[in-house]
Amino acid sequence: MRAPEPRQALPEQAFRLLREIFHERFGLWFHDDLRFLLELRLGPRLALHGLRDFDAYQRFLRLDPRGPAEILDAVEVLTTSETYFYREPEQLRALEREILPALERERSGERRLRLLSAGCATGEEAYTLAAQLLDSGRFAGWDLVVHGVDLSRRCLARAQAGSYGEQAFRSPEGTELRRWFQLREGRWVADGALRRMVRFGAANLLDGEGLPVEPVDVILCRNVLLYFDSPARRQVLRHLHARLRPGGWLLLGHAESLLQLSADFELVRLDRELVFRRPRAATGGVP
Numbered sequence: 001m002r003a004p005e006p007r008q009a010l011p012e013q014a015f016r017l018l019r020e021i022f023h024e025r026f027g028l029w030f031h032d033d034l035r036f037l038l039e040l041r042l043g044p045r046l047a048l049h050g051l052r053d054f055d056a057y058q059r060f061l062r063l064d065p066r067g068p069a070e071i072l073d074a075v076e077v078l079t080t081s082e083t084y085f086y087r088e089p090e091q092l093r094a095l096e097r098e099i100l101p102a103l104e105r106e107r108s109g110e111r112r113l114r115l116l117s118a119g120c121a122t123g124e125e126a127y128t129l130a131a132q133l134l135d136s137g138r139f140a141g142w143d144l145v146v147h148g149v150d151l152s153r154r155c156l157a158r159a160q161a162g163s164y165g166e167q168a169f170r171s172p173e174g175t176e177l178r179r180w181f182q183l184r185e186g187r188w189v190a191d192g193a194l195r196r197m198v199r200f201g202a203a204n205l206l207d208g209e210g211l212p213v214e215p216v217d218v219i220l221c222r223n224v225l226l227y228f229d230s231p232a233r234r235q236v237l238r239h240l241h242a243r244l245r246p247g248g249w250l251l252l253g254h255a256e257s258l259l260q261l262s263a264d265f266e267l268v269r270l271d272r273e274l275v276f277r278r279p280r281a282a283t284g285g286v287p
């Protein structure tokens with residue numbers, strides 16, 4: 001049996017150059033104490049391309065014609081795609097109790113709603129929204145679409161397949177959503193009613209490329225901004241603001257806020273949640 005390859009160390013200089021590539025391209029920010037993560041996760045890619053060390057790898061990413069494709073593959077192993085059905089339930093209940101009824105009133109003329117799960121990972125958030133729209137009983141006969149976008153092609157393929165293990169339904173509210181899925185050979189597969197509503201696609205939130213062009217009524221961008229630095233967060237928020245219909249809603253993760261990032265949204269206090277809204281009238285820019 002062959003001995004495993006010794007692990008390559010990631011020197012300071014190569015670390016700085018490598019993290020800049022993923023920051024520039026996707027907004028992701030790896031603090032100094034995450035150097036081990038890049039070393040661990042990118043290490044195996046050196047052997048894959050026959051490169052002797054991390055310095056050769058960062059040059060490969062920047063200068064080799066195969067670099068752009070490798071950047072897309074490498075980011076797959078660097079991002080966290082942890083998610084599950086009906087995550088952060090208080091916020092989703094607020095959506096059901098307060099935001100959907102408001103949208104029913106406000107959009108009854110057009111009878112058309114667009115929701116966006118920005119950074120949807122493997123799709124659980126987008127399917128949760130689709131199930132909530134159906135369960136609300138408010139929108140029969142409406143034109144409803146839930147967009148799910150992410151940079152990870154691998155996650156998007158799983159989202160499109162719509163087939164999940166038990167773990168994905170680990171919250172009590174998530175377990176209830178299983179009625180929209182069929183159990184086939186030990187996997188829960190999304191029903192036609194959900195599938196007809198969701199559309200998954202690749203997008204980079206940093207430059208906005210791939211985001212739906214049609215205006216959306218609600219954006220969930222949860223547990224995504226925490227991986228970015230402030231300038232990248234501001235840039236992402238500008239793109240999301242531009243995609244939101246005036247009066248549209250923005251829901252961030254509980255660990256995330258707009259503090260010092262954007263003055264483009266107004267804070268709305270719902271019964272038990274704080275959410276954001278694009279004002280109906282135009283406002284000033286990002287501070």
Ligand SMILES: C[S@@+](CC[C@H](N)C(=O)[O-])C[C@H]1O[C@@H](n2cnc3c(N)ncnc32)[C@H](O)[C@@H]1O
Pocket residue numbers: 026027028079080081082083084087118119120121122125149150151152155203204205206221222223224227253
């Ligand atoms: C932790 S998951 C969040 C999933 C879901 N929103 C939730 O709260 O359960 C973060 C996702 O953001 C995606 N992501 C990170 N940077 C991105 C970018 N620049 N553009 C699009 N997606 C990005 C990652 O690929 C990952 O799937």
